[in-house]
Amino acid sequence: MLLLFNKPFNVVCQFTPHEKHATLKDYISIPNVYAAGRLDTDSEGLLILTDDGGLQHRLSHPKHKQIKTYWAQVEGVPTQADLMPLQHGVDLGDFVTQPAQVKIIAEPDQLWQREPPIRERKNIPTTWLELKISEGKNRQVRRMTAHVGFPTLRLIRYAIGSYTLDGILLGQYQEVSLVR
Template sequence: MPLILFNKPFQVMSQFSAHAERETLSDYIDIPNVYPAGRLDADSEGLLLLTDDGKLQHEISHPRRKQPKTYLAQVEGSASLPALQQLRDPLDLGDFVTQGSQARLIQEPEWMWPRNPPIRERKNQPTSWIALTISEGKNRQVRRMTAAVGLPTLRLVRIAIGPFSLATHPVLPGEWREVDPAELEK
């Protein structure tokens, strides 16, 4: 029962089936019968876990299991303390209200790989980096949250799911490694 930690590059689809215009997981991972436990949209990068065990897949991805997911978001604008507090509190996104989250302003990570292609930059518009941890994972939730507080996301990188982190299990974009599923129990 392998558990694969994969660093999904920008614009790669979180699926194995062919896509007409984009690369998919099958372009990077040649292991039979593994499937992603959760998804990242094509515009997001970072940590994706894959397994061949349906029970383990459910444990990782189901919202009731509350595996925290940590994202680094480069946002347009200067993140203020009130905006960070709005992200920490339940936030009404129209079709649902988020649970509370952890949100803090961080410096641009020195270890972060460059994105290809680079994000668009405006000379008169600053950017900020926010570390955001949620235990939900609705469609485009982090992007919708930052936009709702006036900080549109320019780049989104998931760096951790539960105990698995790109900091403790470093892999570059497009690379993967096998990890011990027992780490979920810790």
């Protein structure tokens, strides 16, 4: 079984109760499925769940290099030159990232309202970026954009490999066939 879940902001990627936040159990009542990877509580978007341990490993283990596509709303207006270091890999102190594919995009059409909304500053514009990475270390995209001077205000994982959020409403999941 393979589930694609559109995880809302402030939901913890676990089924056990959490004292402050909603968990996956508040949205998914199917027993014996587990997340293949994680999303931070303050990140939104695609989370894959499965009841197949081997598949879970293939989807989440870094050696399999699944490309993950993120939409990041960043503070400021970067130029292509500002984003170049991300395309070559940046030293974040504890590791050097693999090169990312990154481009400036328009605000995605299928975007939902976030609750609560991001903080807005009248004098500081925001820009949407699409980043594709093959890693997925803790808070990696946020750390990468901050490293080049454009902190992430909102982060949405749109795709993992060929699986996407297309057609999945916020807080909903869809059972899909395995793409080989």
